[in-house]
Amino acid sequence: MTSLLQVEAPLPDVAAPFADAVPPLTVSQALLEAERCLYCHDAPCARACPTQIDVPSFIRRIADGNLRGAARTILEANPLGGMCARVCPTEELCEKVCVRNVQQGLPVAIGRLQRHAVDALMASARPQLFQRAAPVGKRVAVVGAGPAGLACAHTLARKGYAVDVFDAHPKPGGLNEYGLAAYKTAVDFAQKEVAWLLDLGGITLYQGWVLGSADQLQALRADFDAVFLAIGLADTRKLGIPGEALQGVHDAVDFIAALRQAHEKTPGRPKLSHPPRGAGRLADPGGAKNLQQVPLGRRVVVIGGGMTAVDAAVQSAMLGAEQVTLVYRRGAADMSASKEEQHWAQTHGVTIRHWLAPEALLGKEGRVQAVRFARQALRDGRLIPTGETETLQADLVLKAIGQTLGNAWLGDAGLELAQGRICADEQGRTALPGVWAGGDCIGGLELTVEAVEHGKRAAQSIDAQLRSA
Secondary structure, eight states: OOOOOOOSSOOTTTTGGGSOSSOOOOHHHHHHHHTTOOOOSSOHHHHHSTTOOOHHHHHHHHHTTOHHHHHHHHHHHOTTHHHHHHHSOGGGTTTTSOHHHHHHSOOOOHHHHHHHHHHHHHTSSOOOOOOOOOOOSOEEEEEOOSHHHHHHHHHHHHTTOEEEEEESSSSSOTHHHHSSOTTTSOTTHHHHHHHHHHTTSSEEEEESBOOOSHHHHHHHHHHSSEEEEOOOOOEEOOOOSTTTTSBTEEEHHHHHHHHHHHTOOSOOOOOOOOOOTTOOOBOOOOOOOOGGGSOOOSEEEEEOSSHHHHHHHHHHHHTTOSEEEEEOSSOGGGOSSOHHHHHHHHTTTEEEEOSEEEEEEEEETTEEEEEEEEEEEEETTEEEEEEEEEEEEOSEEEEOSOEEOOOTHHHHTTOOEETTEEOOOTTOBOSSTTEEEOGGGGOSSOOHHHHHHHHHHHHHHHHHHHHHO
């Protein structure tokens, strides 16, 4: 992460930027909403869910007052169902095809009902629903404790495998912990969900462990019966324009990660398990950051058009920035952030500008002061500059133009790569025998719910192959 700017004065109402953006349903609200479900036989909502949660079934259980049964239905299909209920773009998936939405324009609030059921389970005296099968005597290594890795580990542990999970960060959770706006996952839910997953047993977590060479991967292959790579995307794309090294220019993912850790009050170091043979170097675990270490600005420009750009922009506005502008080189319809995300930004103090591509970052005495943009237009389907420019003042610039796989050694290790991702089939099998992969490192929608499905499928494939060996 680049060096962080210092905030000279305490921030007012520090708790507000970390508060829950969407309050949970009350019991009566959940019952009323559940009664709106038509319990469709063909369930288009379930088919639209990447993890195929039986939506009508869990909603019916909520209507019957059986929250534990509803949570079981959800978590059987999606072990990270609580987080997905918070961050999944339900408006583009299950709720979009809800019959109530198609007929009346008002879908059943599937995501909020899902959260209601899972949160009730997590708060109960007996939150653990599942038991491990008898040990099968085989070990699987999972590299990456994000959604794909955790889903794979949990699925395999339920089947009786011993699973070792290796992760580079001080905390498990991947982007659920480090990559989402604080207002989406309040009250440290990511860690509560991980604790619930680990409570199943059979999963050993190694934190601060970095996979960084073909030799390390070979060591894992030698020591374990199977390896699942859920390594995410290690690098961020560069703008490639003058001034990118100026102070005050940061990657949005780093900004969000720093902010999510900043509200912690007690610094500390993670407990590290003893690394196995072939372990990578320990990442610097650091400690909890103070909010004064997070880069903040009065005039913030966010460059990008995806969910990360929206998260960074809204968080900046919530933290008191006087002016926040999100700038995208194409039109609104081309933004990967959904219409709802765009509307959320615009109603929370963010101005969205389109058809502007960054041309240069302008500064004085080594610090950014403005961004010059070239106006863009479509000509015969191609994006070209019009010759006009526009300059926006900025003391903080956040880049959110995408991430890349990095890890150039992966190809040398025998993995097939294409378009900056690891090649894997529908079951997650790679070109390297005994190695599966899933999550953002193989591409796709790059959603938490899709990563969970990748992990589940890979676990089922691993189980099928090892049992037939």
